[in-house]
Amino acid sequence: MTTTTPLAGSGLRPDPAAGDAPAEPRARQQRGRPRVGPALGLGTAVLYLSLIVLIPLAAVVWRSQEHGFGAFWSAIRTPDAWAALELTLVASAIVALVNLVMGTVIAWVLVRDSFPGKGVVDALIDLPFALPTIVAGLVLLALYGPNSPLHIDVAYTRISVGLALLFVTLPFVVRTVQPVLQELDRDMEQAAHSLGAGPWLTFRRIILPNLAPAMVSGAGLAFTRAIAEYGSTNLLTANIPLQTQVAAVSVFARIESDDTTSAAAISTALLLVAFAVLVTLDLVRRWGARRG
């Protein structure tokens, strides 16, 4: 039984039987031997997914359409909601790109270099996942706020939005790239080297194409996580509508004002963007797999 977590991609515990194209042969194998097990598994999975994910999501979308599409659209187009969505999406995109590069660098250092305390650093990478993000906001505020011991005061600006999101989303790229990098066949690099390729050419032609799908899917997860961030951005940004208010806080303002339809509308807009990004990523991954 191989469990594939969305984070680990296909690399964490490689299934020797899976070979080059992991999913396909196994699926066919199961179709050839119908048993009670798979049907039960599928039923459980669908039921669980429905109760935990699909029905609640559908309810949000449904709620957003309560007063028709016109009301939905005008809720999104109110100046403060639109500005909050714009800020959130742009900041999340920038953050995803920065973490795409820095996350890959960190994964590289963790896999290819050895230094004392590497194990500890490796374990620390996941901490942003474990920390309640409102505490992350508090800590970042202490470090980069008005009383910064480092004399860097960026709190209550748009930069602090990015800062909060960078912290919260760091693990995604590292943890998707790392296992792929670990499994990467070094013979290819040696072959490239012996054929006279320099380090840059080897990286560009051999390593990067292999890592790209993992990098992109990590960045995509970081992006979708960032657009939903509430806790840290709530503390660290000035929360001024049209300037530093992010979408999740704008949703909260709608709820506090007893305007749940608008809250659902903005949430639905975020859902649609996240869905589009995840579908695109899946396409990129497939394209990458075909090419590889």
Added chain:
Amino acid sequence: MVMMKTRVAAAAAAAVLVCSGLSACAGTSSSSSSGSVTLSLVAYSTPQAAYEKLIAAFQRTDAGKGVTFKQSYGASGDQSRAVANGLKADIVAFSLEPDIDRLVDAELVDPGWKGDRYQGMITDSVVVIGTRRGNPKSLRTWHDLTRPGVEVLTPNPFTSGGARWNILGAYGATSDKGANPADGAAYLQRLYDNVKVQDSSARASMQTFTGGKGDVIIAYENEMIFAQQNGQAVDYTVPDSTILIENPIAVTTNSAHPTQAKAFLDFLHAPDGQRIYGENGYRPVVRGVGGPSFPTPPHLFTVTDVGGWSKVNKELFATSNSVMSAIEQRLGVATSPAASPATN
């Protein structure tokens, strides 16, 4: 490494700090006792410390013997919505009347809840001007807050229902209690040119202020007293003209123990209960109970004086076509979203 460890330690310390009552930390806890009656108190977060003492004092009285409590604290609006959506409560205590009105609409609170001699209120407070210790910029009046270069903090009225008290205080004081709405709106507009951070709640706003941001914070008197009791270097001035904050309390219609719930409310209104509120920074609604004294500003007014909640919620705080929504939008246009990302 060391850096990372420090951060973790700081985070852990921060978590403890947050949940020990410096922030709205919704959660439930039950007092331990072997009584057969358990009352569920659903309240807003700032008076948590007061309620813990009040409950202990109540349990020492005859009426409170054997009564245990399940307590839940959180943002007033969140708590009210939770009860409206089915959270079991015997007693609800919120920061402002519309949060009880929501439960009246849901038929969970009797429409006649304001019929007692305290008009349904359990504590009062006033909106004050909070400054750094010693008031270095001598900010004492509402008009001082609009001086150029003064950084003002007040929570966002759309994310914090309680923050509406602050705006009503400023608005009423500058519009002759709502008689000249245009003056009040013009003042709020000038004020908001100086508002640099609009936190999502009053407590978060206080944290931002004690964290070093801003010259002045518009806050509730009880919050300033709480900050001082916690050793923060802050002072406050009660403006000559300000609003009386009135915090409501009610027993729910579906309470399983209405008699005991009513007895608890009676205790809260009794001198002993009121004194405990006073010691925690709230103005008692019953006079002459002892405890700290609170100065009465010469031009104190109430929300009724400026038109009542339904009128101000519509004219000042509706998400569109209201004074505050126009001010927020003008702010956004003045420093447009296309401006530099470092816009402060």
